[in-house]
Amino acid sequence: MKQLRKTHQREIILEELCANPTHPTADELYERVRRRLPRVSLATVYRNLEILSDLGIIQKIETAGRQKRYDGNPERHHHIRCLHCGRVDDVDMAEDSEFEIKMPERSRHGFRVMDVKVDFSGICPDCEKEARASRSNAH
Amino acid sequence: MKQLRKTHQREIILEELCANPTHPTADELYERVRRRLPRVSLATVYRNLEILSDLGIIQKIETAGRQKRYDGNPERHHHIRCLHCGRVDDVDMAEDSEFEIKMPERSRHGFRVMDVKVDFSGICPDCEKEARASRSNAH
DNA sequence: TTATCTAAGAGTAATAATTTTTATTAAAAA
DNA sequence: TTTTTAATAAAAATTATTACTCTTAGATAA
Structure with missing residues (x-):
């Protein structure tokens, strides 16, 4: 088992990721670092x-066809992505009461179900405002 | 508005995709075609x-960090992916009674919620059998 | 039927995000 | 301090997918 070393780079990367509640892509974080x-x-x-998310210290947000994003908060929670600008925000756990997922133990074809991933998508306030503004200009 | 042409290639591609209940990747389907x-x-x-899924004739299965897969069945249903071999199967709608998702209208940060995607993951019967066999060999 | 238009085809090059490689550096153990 | 090897910088490779260029062939009109 290879041991983890505490490097300056790793510290700064983690610090910068946790500094904001945003969910930056690797290159956005790279610019900050x-x-x-x-x-x-x-x-x-x-x-x-990669290492930090493997260790469960941070979380990798993988969405199909898009760049990976990273979340300094390792706790299990859901995300919502803006279909227009790609921005990702947290969906509060307090809202979880509004949806509930009970996993079946086996799928019909005999898969042993181990996890379920729930991803919301929608339009963020900024993009909605923008869309509304351009609509009213057109008329 | 550009019109769609009925080409031999397109017909065969759709036929081959619908011929099996598998969810092939583009290159797997390419080999078949x-x-x-x-x-x-x-x-x-x-x-x-791309064209057929845009038209809603087929369905694109996009999973983060993996090759896209395609489903000849355009109806909304969930999928489960094997964490070991990557195979994708349908999760029957009949099972939907076991989980229920009520979307909130707005996320806390004011996103207008438009869709939710539910993806299961687990171990398929083949990989489970294989794992069991190699475990018993080791002992 | 024949001419015309252009969507779609084949083949190849390009793209973009991420990962791997290689030589070097620097944590941490001895 | 010396040794060990994980981690780094920089560059190259990878891989799925898309874009490009030129050609072919559906569809429509003459």
């Missing part, structure tokens, strides 16, 4: 995000 | 799968 470590490599950011 | 149309191009398969 670069302000503090100008010689850091994008591959280092990717590698560390 | 190639047996009937040896000169077909992979790009043609991709283009037609």
Whole structure:
């Protein structure tokens, strides 16, 4: 078992990820980290995000056909993505009362069900406002 | 508005996709189509799968970080993916009684919620059997 | 039927996000 | 301090998918 080393790069990457409640992509985070470590490599950011999410310290948000995003909060919670600008926000657990998922133990074809992933999509307030503005201009 | 042409390639692609209840990737389907149309191009398969799913004739199964798969059944239903081999199967609608999702109208941050995607993952019967066999060999 | 228009085809090159490789550096153990 | 090897920087590779270019062939009109 190979042991984990505490490197300066890794510390800064984690710090920057946790500093904001946004869910940056690897390259967005890279830009932020670069302000503090100008010689850091994008591959280092990717590698560390991979390691940290494997360890359950952070969370990887994978959405089909889009860049991966990363969440400094490792706790299980759902996300909503803006269909227009791609922005990702948390869906509060308090709202979970409004939806409920009971997993079957086996799917009909005999799969042992181990996890279920719920992803919301919609339009964020900013994009909605923008759309409304351009609509009223057109008329 | 550009009109759709009925081409031989498109017909075969759709036929082959619907022939099996599997959910092939573009290249798997390409191999199948190639047996009937040896000169077909992979790009043609991709283009037609795109067109057909845009029209709602088929369904694109997009899972983060993995190849897209395609489903000849356009009706809304859930899927389960094997974490080991990547195979995708349908989760029957009959089972939907076991889980229920009520969408909130707005997320806490003011997103207008428009859709929710539910993806199951687990271990398929084949991989489970295989795992069991290799475990018993080890002891 | 024949001419015309253009969607769609084949084949290939390009793209983009991510991962791997290689040589070097630096944590941490000895 | 020396040694070990995980982690880094930088570059190259990978891989699925898309775009491009030129050609072919459905569909419509003459």
